[in-house]
Amino acid sequence: MRARVTIGDFSRASHLSVKTLRHYHEVGLLEPSEVDPGNGYRYYADDQIPVAQVIRRLRGLQMPVAEVKSVLAAPDPEVRNRLIVAHLDRLEADLARTRAAVAELRELLERPQAPRAVEHRTVPATAAIAIQGMIDREDLLAWWQGALGELHAILGAQGLQPAGPTGGMYASEIFQHGRGDATVFIPTDRAARVVGRVERLVVPPAELAIMLHRGSLANGDLTYGELGTHVMRHEISVEGPLREYYLVGFLETDDPDQWETEIGWPIFRSDS
Amino acid sequence: MRARVTIGDFSRASHLSVKTLRHYHEVGLLEPSEVDPGNGYRYYADDQIPVAQVIRRLRGLQMPVAEVKSVLAAPDPEVRNRLIVAHLDRLEADLARTRAAVAELRELLERPQAPRAVEHRTVPATAAIAIQGMIDREDLLAWWQGALGELHAILGAQGLQPAGPTGGMYASEIFQHGRGDATVFIPTDRAARVVGRVERLVVPPAELAIMLHRGSLANGDLTYGELGTHVMRHEISVEGPLREYYLVGFLETDDPDQWETEIGWPIFRSDS
DNA sequence: GTTGACTCTCCGGCAGGGGGAGGGTCGATA
DNA sequence: TATCGACCCTCCCCCTGCCGGAGAGTCAAC
Numbered sequence: 001m002r003a004r005v006t007i008g009d010f011s012r013a014s015h016l017s018v019k020t021l022r023h024y025h026e027v028g029l030l031e032p033s034e035v036d037p038g039n040g041y042r043y044y045a046d047d048q049i050p051v052a053q054v055i056r057r058l059r060g061l062q063m064p065v066a067e068v069k070s071v072l073a074a075p076d077p078e079v080r081n082r083l084i085v086a087h088l089d090r091l092e093a094d095l096a097r098t099r100a101a102v103a104e105l106r107e108l109l110e111r112p113q114a115p116r117a118v119e120h121r122t123v124p125a126t127a128a129i130a131i132q133g134m135i136d137r138e139d140l141l142a143w144w145q146g147a148l149g150e151l152h153a154i155l156g157a158q159g160l161q162p163a164g165p166t167g168g169m170y171a172s173e174i175f176q177h178g179r180g181d182a183t184v185f186i187p188t189d190r191a192a193r194v195v196g197r198v199e200r201l202v203v204p205p206a207e208l209a210i211m212l213h214r215g216s217l218a219n220g221d222l223t224y225g226e227l228g229t230h231v232m233r234h235e236i237s238v239e240g241p242l243r244e245y246y247l248v249g250f251l252e253t254d255d256p257d258q259w260e261t262e263i264g265w266p267i268f269r270s271d272s
Numbered sequence: 273m274r275a276r277v278t279i280g281d282f283s284r285a286s287h288l289s290v291k292t293l294r295h296y297h298e299v300g301l302l303e304p305s306e307v308d309p310g311n312g313y314r315y316y317a318d319d320q321i322p323v324a325q326v327i328r329r330l331r332g333l334q335m336p337v338a339e340v341k342s343v344l345a346a347p348d349p350e351v352r353n354r355l356i357v358a359h360l361d362r363l364e365a366d367l368a369r370t371r372a373a374v375a376e377l378r379e380l381l382e383r384p385q386a387p388r389a390v391e392h393r394t395v396p397a398t399a400a401i402a403i404q405g406m407i408d409r410e411d412l413l414a415w416w417q418g419a420l421g422e423l424h425a426i427l428g429a430q431g432l433q434p435a436g437p438t439g440g441m442y443a444s445e446i447f448q449h450g451r452g453d454a455t456v457f458i459p460t461d462r463a464a465r466v467v468g469r470v471e472r473l474v475v476p477p478a479e480l481a482i483m484l485h486r487g488s489l490a491n492g493d494l495t496y497g498e499l500g501t502h503v504m505r506h507e508i509s510v511e512g513p514l515r516e517y518y519l520v521g522f523l524e525t526d527d528p529d530q531w532e533t534e535i536g537w538p539i540f541r542s543d544s
Numbered sequence: 545g546t547t548g549a550c551t552c553t554c555c556g557g558c559a560g561g562g563g564g565a566g567g568g569t570c571g572a573t574a
Numbered sequence: 575t576a577t578c579g580a581c582c583c584t585c586c587c588c589c590t591g592c593c594g595g596a597g598a599g600t601c602a603a604c
Contacts, residue, residue, distance in 0.1 A: 003504045006601095008550065012509070013500035015447035015493060018551090023592060039600065040552050046504035053497040061373055065591070081381050088374050095367050101333055102360050109353050175287035177562095221287060225325040228285030232275045232318035237284070278570095280581065290582090295561055311569065312583055337560070449593090 003046045004034065010044035014052035029069050030055060063087050104219055116223070118230050119210045121264070123203075123243075126164065129154065129192050130185035130201035137178040141217075144168070145250060147184045152251060154198050155186060163187040165262075166249065167203070169241040175224075181241070208243060208264035209235055216256035217244075223263055231265050240266035275318045276306065282316040286324035301341050302327060335359050376491055388495070390502050391482045393536070395475075395515075398436065401426065401464050402457035402473035409450040413489075416440065417522060419456045424523060426470050427458060435459040437534075438521065439475070441513040447496075453513070480515060480536035481507055488528035489516075495535055503537050512538035 011018045024030040025042060030052060032042035051072065058068045067087065074080045131147040148166060155162065164187035173180030185203055194200055209231050213223040224242075231237050243264035253259070283290045296302040297314060302324060304314035323344065330340045339359065346352045403419040420438060427434065436459035445452030457475055466472055481503055485495040496514075503509050515536035525531070 005504055006550075009504070009509060011448055012444045013497075013504055015444075015496065017448045017593085019593060020591085022552090027591090041600080042551085046501050049497050049501040049504065053493060056493065057373075057377060059591090061370065061377065084377070084381060088378060091370060091374055095371060098333065098363060099367060101329075102363055105329060105333070105356070106360060109356060172284045172287075176283055176289045221325060221328065224287065225285075225321050229318050229321040232277055232281070232285055232321065237281060278581075289562085291562060292560085294583095299560090313569085314582085331560090 004043045005046070007032070007042045007044065010048070010052075014049055014056070016052055016056060024055070024065075027065060027069075029065055029072075058084070058087070061087070061091060100218060108222075116211055116226060118227065118234075120267075121208050121210050123206045123208060123264075125205045126187045126203045127189075127191075128185040128187045128201050128203050129194065129198055130183050130203070131197050132181065132183045132199070132201075133197075134179065135174065135182045137174055140174065140182065143182070144184060148246075148249070148251065150196075151184065151186045151198060154195060155188065155192060158192055160188055160190060160192055163189040165245045165247055166251075167243060167245045169203070169243050171241050175221075183241075206240060206243065206264070207238075207267055209267050210262050210264045213261045213263050214257075215259060217259070217261060218256075220261070220263065227263055227265050231267060235265075236268040238266050238268045242266075276315045277318070279304075279314045279316065282320070282324075286321055286328070288324055288328060296327070296337075299337060299341075301337055301344075330356070330359070333359070333363060372490060380494070388483055388498060390499065390506075392539075393480050393482050395478045395480060395536075397477045398459045398475045399461075399463075400457040400459045400473050400475050401466065401470055402455050402475070403469050404453065404455045404471070404473075405469075406451065407446065407454045409446055412446065412454065415454070416456060420518075420521070420523065422468075423456065423458045423470060426467060427460065427464065430464055432460055432462060432464055435461040437517045437519055438523075439515060439517045441475070441515050443513050447493075455513075478512060478515065478536070479510075479539055481539045482534050482536045485533045485535050486529075487531060489531070489533060490528075492533070492535070499535055499537050503539060507537075508540040510538050510540045514538075 005013070007018050007021055010016075011021060014021075016024070021030065021042070021044075025032060030048065033045035033048060034043040035041070036043070054072070055068055058071065059065070063071075067083070071080055071083045074083060129151055131151060133143060133147075135143050151166075166184070166186050168185070169183040171180035171182070174182060183201070185201055187203070191200065209227065211223055211227040211230070213220055243266070245262040245264070246259075247262060248258060248260040250256070250259070277285070279290050279293055282288075283293060286293075288296070293302065293314070293316075297304060302320065305317035305320060306315040307313070308315070326344070327340055330343065331337070335343075339355070343352055343355045346355060401423055403423060405415065405419075407415050423438075438456070438458050440454065440456040442454050443452035446454060455473070457473055459475070463472065481499065483495055483499040483502070485492055515538070517534040517536070518531075519534060520530060520532040522528070522531070
């Protein structure tokens, strides 16, 4: 026989506040086992306690309500667990990222930076193989590694050598709005055969203000900031994606602190 | 000479969206260096880029806007750094908690539990020394350890022995709303002298449904849930704080997995 | 029948912005 | 100098996941 209790009692038993329970009812996350049609009173059954527990646990780990709902709706325990584990994995990844950001910020607080040099460069049009995509910022790093790896693999498989440093182009919307067009490319002298998402591309010419960034690109915003300040102060900024050239990257060394990246900001140059 | 740019250019240079910049202006976090009184256009100066960078960094680490504001308002770099480091420390603590919760949940997914026995117990009124307080849930663990340590120290200093297991009483509001009354106590035969926040207390008698919880109390909600289900199904719940008795706790062993805690739910018993 | 403790719905608000409507402006070109 | 497209402005509503309170209806014990 199932016991039936009021919302207040269920609140005390489940450790969810009355407000929260009503909210969960409203959004369909946890429906009372019975609602009196006369007065609207909600009544909960004792076997809803474990459900409430699960909800509390998952919400405590920031799982969005909609996702909790789909977990509960999944009939198969296997599916359920996979959804939960997926969320836990995302959490772990988040933790790692935050931890890294914290460490970097601590580092930056310890030792302030010296100003860096800015170079002007005229980049000619360049034939290359490339991968393009509309990318969410959070996926950028994974996409970037995958795409660069693929390009190198294609090149290697055809016995070709890069004709210049690997590079990338990034629409500023990626950084402002978290999503935008991105391109990575490797210059090639001779036409490579293209496979899958790899395509041939003539990287357009550009006038760039260039600053060298050392270390992981997770810290790239600092260099971007410095470069942006320089450009605002001394140059005329023009339309066009930001450009990066990976002089030393993850293909050359495992230690991100050793990476060297040129960051290029499109500018207008009237004279030399 | 400072350059002056429109909000769009500043957005591209700072990687903050136009919407966000307007929002930061509105809340006073980042004021444009100049606002045209005629048309309301915002203009930013190049030396605001580093400020924008700092804001972006700190916001990226979930520092509330108000706190970022006070960081920027702090004139002394020392003070600034202390504020930031404090936030980073909080973040680290958060990370540790989340990590632990993730690990526990993974564990729970691996091996499901067997149902546990529930015992009925009549607890008589008991003289004790106690510490009470209105506690936020997040501070509960620290408060609990501190208070228990203090009680034991007082007892030890007076050469007295506990006359029963250490216990605690917790208003259910703590769990429902994150804040409420809490009490920890140690029964004593002979009157102890009381010092500071320690007081003498007669722990009121109670009828309890009791379940044994093994392991860290971070997982206590599971046992609470099971016990709550039992109470809803088989007992008549009455008013009164939840009660815990720490049979094996942090004073006895360093390994939280070894802890044993009795969890008591106040019930009504008409007969034996 | 009267309390007092519950319960209901509805409204408003929090952070930290995003989306979009509707309308004014800027500047480079023709 | 007119025009056009790219900017910019304000205002309002929306999002998530609840919390707080007002005003009114209900339940159960005495």
